[in-house]
Structures are given as structure tokens and as C-alpha cells.
Amino acid sequence: MSLVNWFSGALASLGLQLKEAKIVFLGLDNAGKTTLLRMLMDETLVLHQPTQFPTSEELSTGKIKFKAFDLGGREIARRIWPDYYATVDAVVYLVDACDKERFSESKRELDALLLDEALADVPFLVLGNKMDIPYAASEDELRCHLGLTGLTTGKGKVNLADQTVRPLEVFMCSVVRRMGYSEGFEWMSQHIK
Template identity: 75%
Template sequence: MFLVDWFYGILVTLGLWQKEAKILFLGLDNAGKTTLLHMLKDEKLVQHQPTQFPTSEELCIGKIKFKAFDLGGHQIARRVWKDYYTKVDAVIYLVDSYDKERFPEAKRELDALLSDEALANVPFLILGNKIDIPYAASEDELQYYMGLTNFTSGKGKVNLDDSNIRPLEVFMCSIVRKMGYGEGFTWLSQYIK
């Protein structure tokens, strides 16, 4: 329960304790979307089969309700991503930072998301997962290969009210080691209205 309490504490501190949000968990297959969703839901690390059909979970942490959608990442599943863009509050895009051969494919999908008009004002949290595996990409490498160098908005509290800059940032993490993604959620939570 430590992770749930910690996450609740962050959301209360940031004033999000009575908000509802719709968050999409996107990325290629085997990036860690389902693992992250279940880690947030019940802090259990379970081996999952590839997601075949879109699933949603309501995460209630304190007085906060998040409807999280895990849409799968295999090629056929990516065709339905657009069906879920309506009224989305945030996108969490996971990249397997160890599987460098798939970086071009992950970049194509991310570019399509970032250029879609329906998501023009939606904050994006990019999580470079699996940093616990030796030779996984560094944050700088991941930003370079995803074409995000000089396009991120900053990891601190960034006031974007007076600009047309989309909140977008990269955080490296290891879901299985429960590290890194908490900082990403802290960053993201400041942009959920």
C-alpha cells in the first residue's frame, strides 16, 4: 500500500484530490503498459499475456478517480487508439528502452500521436521503461531516437499557460523495480485540469 499512499499524497499536495481524469496508456507491445497499470492498481508484479483487446481500469486513490485505458500495442490494436481520444486528459506513452531495434517503429507511432489534432493540447508523459536491463538506452539516447531532443517542456513546474507549448517530458523507469514512474506521474499531475 506504500505506493498507493505515496501517489495519493502527491495528488493531494498538487490539488488533484477531487478530480477525475481519463488517461491513455499507449506504446508498442511489450513496453510495459499492462504491468504499469496493474502495479498502480494493486502493487502486484504479474506476468501478463500481450493485451489482445482494449481494457480499462478505474483507479481510486483517495478521492481521485482515474479511468486508465490500456489499448494494447500490437499493430492491429493500434488501429483503435483513435477511438479513445475523446476527452482524454493525458497520454502515457511507454517505450521499451532496451529494445532499440524497435525505436523507429515506436517513434513513428509517437509522431502520429503528437501530430493528431485531437490530441493537440493533451499532455504527454513518455516513460522509457526497463532501465534495469543492462545496455538499455539512456534518457538522452531515448530522446534522440524518439526525435524529442529540444522538444520537451521541462521536468519542474513549468507554467505553460501563456504559450502554445504542449506539456511533454521523458522519464526513465523500471516498472518491475518500482522506480522512476512516480516522478513522471508527479510531473504529469500538474497539467491535468
């Protein structure tokens, strides 16, 4: 079963089959945003050049349609992020779990997003990508470096009526090995309003 079909099934099971969702893929350059989007579209693994310009893809299956935006992660590209996330339904924030030297830079960008009023009620799925590489950070290490220890909302099933805080969770994944991100999207699908 493809992730797109699974994702649409998860949304349908939540009664969201008639909704349209807008999701932005954010994170520093080389975190895997474009690779993940391509995997969600057609399950192909392609070597990509760094994203130069914002791209969007509409993915739909049956009555479910969502628009995903890959905005690039280079410093110059980050300046336009606010132009796109003002009306999003969810944020997928990717972190290269192997590039430990850039964790503080990634934390600064994530902190700015989490403090932005336009994203105050938006669920955040943080994906620690490249967990298949032996020297990648563990989930606990990534949470610590990103300042998320004790701030996430849990990976279990949720009751949307009981929510008083913004949904925020970390999942470790390997986009190239097709591991971990489906669980993250399943969690996120519970929180899309």
C-alpha cells in the same frame, strides 16, 4: 507509500481532488503498459500475456478518481487507439528502452499521436521502460531516436498559467524494479487540467 496514494496526494495538493482524469497507456507491444497499470493498481508484479483487448481500470483514493485505459500495442490494436483518446486528460507512452530495433516504429506511432488534433492540448509522459537492463538506451539516446531532443518541456515545477506549449517529457524507468515512473507521474499530475 503506494504510488496510487502518492499520485492521489499529488493531485490533491494541486487542487484536483474533485476531478476525474482519463489517462491512456499507449506504446508498442511488450513495452510494459499492462505491467505498469497492474503496479499502479495493487503493486503486484505478474507476468502478462500480450494485451488482446482494451482494458480499463478505475483507480480511486479518497476524492480522486482516474480511469486508465490499456489499449494494447500490437499493430492491429493500434487501429482502435483513436476511439479512446479523443477525450483523455493525459497520455502515458511507454517505450521498451532495450528494443532498439523498434525505436523507429515507436517514433512513428508517437509522432502520429503528437500530430493528432484530438491530443493537441494533452500532456504526454514518455516512459523509457526497462532501464535496469544493462544494454537499455540512455535517456539522451531515447530522446534522440524518438526525435524529442529539444522538444520536451522540463521536469521541474510548472506554472500552468505560463503554458504555451503542450507538456511533453521523457522519464526513464523500470516498472519491475519500481523505479522512475513515480517521478514521471508526479510531473504529469502538474499538467492535468
